[in-house]
Amino acid sequence: MKKLFSCILCLSLMVCIPVYAQDVDYSDEDYWYATCSKVQTSQEGVKACVGFQNYLDDQFNKLKEEMESYKNDLGSLQLNSSRIEELAKKQKTLSDSLDSQVKNMENQIVEINKEIEAVKVEIEEKQKEIDKWSDQISTRMINEQAGTGTNILIDLIMGSSSLNEMFRRFSGIERITASDQEQIEQLSDLKKELELKKDEQERLSDQIEEQKERIEEEKAFAQELQASYDQLAEEYRKVEADLKQKLQEQAAASNNIPSAGVISPSVEVTVPSVSGFINPVPGAYRSAGTWAYPGGGMHLGEDMAASIGTPVIAPADGVIIYASNPAPTNGGYLGNWTGWPYGGGNTIEMLCNVNGTLYAISFAHLAQEGFGVSAGQVVSQGQYLAAVGNSGNSSGAHCHIEVINLGSMSMETAISRFAASADFAFGAGWNTTATACEAGASAPCRERPERFF
Incomplete structure (x- = not known):
């Protein structure tokens, strides 16, 4: 059974x-x-x-x-x-x-x-x-x-x-x-x-x-x-600077410069002068220095590598003259020309007065999320601006920083000039080191960010 x-x-x-x-x-x-x-x-x-x-x-x-x-x-x-x-x-x-x-x-x-x-x-x-x-x-x-x-x-x-x-x-x-x-x-x-x-x-x-x-x-x-x-x-770094210069020139010739994200020329601000800069990306390390990439090719700023989401802070008291985040946080790759200036992805440009000299400082390849500022906003030294990303023409998570020395130019003149052209380089160009301050160029001239950060 x-x-x-x-x-x-x-x-x-x-x-x-x-x-x-x-x-x-x-x-x-x-x-x-x-x-x-x-x-x-x-x-x-x-x-x-x-x-x-x-x-x-x-x-x-x-x-x-x-x-x-x-x-x-x-x-x-x-x-x-x-x-x-x-x-x-x-x-x-x-x-x-x-x-x-x-x-x-x-x-x-x-x-x-x-x-x-x-x-x-x-x-x-x-x-x-x-x-x-x-x-x-x-x-x-x-x-x-x-x-x-x-x-x-x-x-x-x-x-x-x-x-x-x-x-x-x-x-x-x-x-x-x-x-x-x-x-x-x-x-x-x-x-x-x-x-x-x-x-x-x-x-x-x-x-x-x-x-x-x-x-x-x-x-x-x-x-x-x-x-x-x-x-x-x-290979790409060898031609990148010329491509960027060409794109910027074409935009200027066709009057195809952005209006969104640009400060209004009528904005009146008072920004005190500070005695020195602080590091805008604490904890990051330099992955590429100014004037040239390690493997060759022109590089007009300093790359500070850090993980996505790392805070980027104001290196001095200043005013935001451009802020826009149209690009995905981790959507960067070589030849991705999203953002302004072309390829910058999510970008911020600010003016600040340090020891009596006016500087324009730009931050590129930022994260789309956690964007903390807008055009026309006055910020204090150490204030949160945005986060590190990998947006635009970027091959990894980092913040690209450029510094333009505007000399004794007034804040009002700089704002008016930028509002008309949205030129992050203030006439210093995108494919030459001849406009470097250390090469003897007069203001506006490009500074090596490593001098300050």
């Missing part, structure tokens, strides 16, 4: 093997990462999550194909600015995709581990419950069988001495079915649930191992991308 019961129960617990969920839309990856990091409670959920894993495999294979294509393109790179910009944009897309996938997979591993620990406890509890029910049902069926005075299967067929005796034995089987059917069904459901949880535990464990392998592979891809990007940057 026990063997018969076991066979019937095993047949009742058979389930279909999950197949790929062909009709499910997996484009909302965040949702599916969150869903499939948890134990599924139905075969439909399991199928959907297996399908999502297949979807991720397809996406990863496509990413690898794009990587190979990108490397082939890079191998045939010529010194052509538009081609470099095209490849830089592609690199940015690939890099963002890699970063996003790695982050999602790392988060998923954490969540899956939590689920596995929880389901282990559930499995143990379910097993205890099943064992208890199995013993109860088996004992009851044996007792019922004893009450009929027969070994049901054999005696039913071979041992009945009369038709009435056979009916009596059939009645015994009926009593067993009637008394235990509901419990048997509940036990069957419990066992199905237990097997599903065990399968889910195994699926999630396998998924963690797959994710770990993929993370390592994608991190290796990311390193390759960074190396190729450094190569791109070195």
